[in-house]
Amino acid sequence: MVSAVIFGFYLGIVSLASLYQAATKVATNNQYLEIYSHFIHPNKQQTTLLLFQNNAELRYGGGFIGSVGVLNSGPGGYKLQPIRSVYYYDHRIDDRPSITPVPPEMIGFIDRMHLRDSGIYLDWSKSAELAAQYFEIESGQKVDNVVAITPTTFKKLLATTGPVELKEYGITVTEDNFLTEVQLEVESGEDKQNKKDPKTILGTLGNQVIQKLLEKKIADLSQTTKILEEMIQQKQFMLYSRDKAIQAKLEANDMAGRLSDFSGNSILVGEANIGANKSSPFIRQEIDQELSIGSAGEATVNLRIRRTHTSDYQHQYLDPADNVTRWLVAQNVDKVKLYLPRGSKLIDSSLDTSQLSVRDEEGRTSVNYQNILAPLQSNEVTFRYSLPFKYALQDNKLSLTSLFEKQAGGFDQQIKFRVKLPKEYRLLLSSERELGQVAGDTNNTYQVGFIQQKNQVVSLVFERSN
Numbered sequence: 001m002v003s004a005v006i007f008g009f010y011l012g013i014v015s016l017a018s019l020y021q022a023a024t025k026v027a028t029n030n031q032y033l034e035i036y037s038h039f040i041h042p043n044k045q046q047t048t049l050l051l052f053q054n055n056a057e058l059r060y061g062g063g064f065i066g067s068v069g070v071l072n073s074g075p076g077g078y079k080l081q082p083i084r085s086v087y088y089y090d091h092r093i094d095d096r097p098s099i100t101p102v103p104p105e106m107i108g109f110i111d112r113m114h115l116r117d118s119g120i121y122l123d124w125s126k127s128a129e130l131a132a133q134y135f136e137i138e139s140g141q142k143v144d145n146v147v148a149i150t151p152t153t154f155k156k157l158l159a160t161t162g163p164v165e166l167k168e169y170g171i172t173v174t175e176d177n178f179l180t181e182v183q184l185e186v187e188s189g190e191d192k193q194n195k196k197d198p199k200t201i202l203g204t205l206g207n208q209v210i211q212k213l214l215e216k217k218i219a220d221l222s223q224t225t226k227i228l229e230e231m232i233q234q235k236q237f238m239l240y241s242r243d244k245a246i247q248a249k250l251e252a253n254d255m256a257g258r259l260s261d262f263s264g265n266s267i268l269v270g271e272a273n274i275g276a277n278k279s280s281p282f283i284r285q286e287i288d289q290e291l292s293i294g295s296a297g298e299a300t301v302n303l304r305i306r307r308t309h310t311s312d313y314q315h316q317y318l319d320p321a322d323n324v325t326r327w328l329v330a331q332n333v334d335k336v337k338l339y340l341p342r343g344s345k346l347i348d349s350s351l352d353t354s355q356l357s358v359r360d361e362e363g364r365t366s367v368n369y370q371n372i373l374a375p376l377q378s379n380e381v382t383f384r385y386s387l388p389f390k391y392a393l394q395d396n397k398l399s400l401t402s403l404f405e406k407q408a409g410g411f412d413q414q415i416k417f418r419v420k421l422p423k424e425y426r427l428l429l430s431s432e433r434e435l436g437q438v439a440g441d442t443n444n445t446y447q448v449g450f451i452q453q454k455n456q457v458v459s460l461v462f463e464r465s466n
Helices: 002-012 017-026 030-040 087-093 124-139 151-161 178-188 200-214 218-233 244-252
Strands: 046-054 064-074 077-080 145-149 164-166 171-173 237-241 265-273 283-293 298-309 314-319 324-329 332-341 345-349 357-361 364-373 378-390 397-405 413-420 425-430 445-452 456-464
Touching: 030 145, 030 237, 030 244, 046 124, 064 124, 087 124, 124 145, 124 237, 151 178, 151 200, 151 218, 164 200, 171 178, 178 200, 178 314, 178 324, 218 237, 237 244, 265 283, 265 298, 283 397, 298 332, 298 364, 332 378, 364 378, 397 413, 413 456, 425 445, 445 456
Parallel strands: 046 145, 265 397, 283 413
Antiparallel strands: 046 064, 064 077, 145 237, 164 171, 265 332, 283 298, 298 378, 314 324, 332 364, 345 378, 357 364, 397 456, 413 445, 425 456
16 A cells, blocks of 8 residues: 555646546555655645755765755645756855854765755755755745655666666666766766856756657556565655654654664664765675573674675766766765664774774664775775673573664665573474475584565564573
8 A cells, every 4th residue: 555655646746637536546445645745635725845866976874965855745736846956056155154063974075054965864865854844944945754765776776667767868877877977967068167067967958768668558557566666665755744644654654764673682884975976876885783691581682794896997087067077886884884783892993993883873773984995806894892781591482573774765775683681492393384394413503594674673583491
């Protein structure tokens, strides 16, 4: 049923009020119908801010906000304002005090905050609220809702529409060349050379993609709704509302990019690419976590994060803004943020203490450091920390649930998870159907591995042998 809401809203962006009645017949669940109706009801006066977050230049809140759009709805129908470069609005407050301080890890990278910098929270709904505040200051328009869309979503949709010819730019955009062709046009194309808004191509492409979707037969639309539902699950398409009742429903249905309310072992590895190039899709990340539980239930974790830059320098271009030659894909410079259960204590790390910052943040213990990775190179860092709770070992059974949380806008990553227990415990039940075979060894260590695309919970039940 989520797909009915997503697809109905997506079509609503292009002012298709005539689909309202048809879509409501599909959305038979009252809760989803209320969400759908809130966002695109033709008689509701409100403004929705559309954030086009480029996760090729990943930020904590899902991707660099390079372009924005505004959807106005009301009794007169819908009006989609032109999609513009974020700088069209940001430059209006260059001479004003910032309403929020620059986050500690961004000091030295940015001097003051703008709308483009608002994706500072791993909890996307907080970033969405901050974006709304900055947009209101910069534009003078009140914001009721915020929606984030990443290029990952556009790529998936292009797979269903087929090639899109952009005659104005002399290029044909496909699923395979979307990231390079469109981004090169934005960075160095005719619009930028002629001092026009370089993000105009995004609006042109978006309109044509939507038109192609509308030309599909009703029977073919299920594929599109399935894609959009997957994008919600993978935090590539997220919704936020200042209406508290609607926001609560969005959160309850995992549509708001919120951090999970979880009390057990959990980890989220977030990153902010500050290298000002589009290297994020080329970083392959492997997370190896070993959870050791002692005889008294105390828990320590050994964590290894290995990162590989899979691309060489790619797509050289001359930036007409300053006449400097750059690479579209180059060295990856990331501010990495580990979110651990609040109260976790860092015991050791392969990094020097001067390279680390540990603090409480968004209800988690946050470990922060910088990672620099040249093309075709790999590196790894390790951490050892204790969890702020003990596992109950008094009963004959031990239930252990761990959460591997996905960053908004993030890419797939390899997870290896091991549990080491006192020797008298044996595996009884597991979530192996979803995650693959759980294997044990002579050290009473059990391992699971999977490719993470969304929030993933690993559930294991152990039994004490007599």
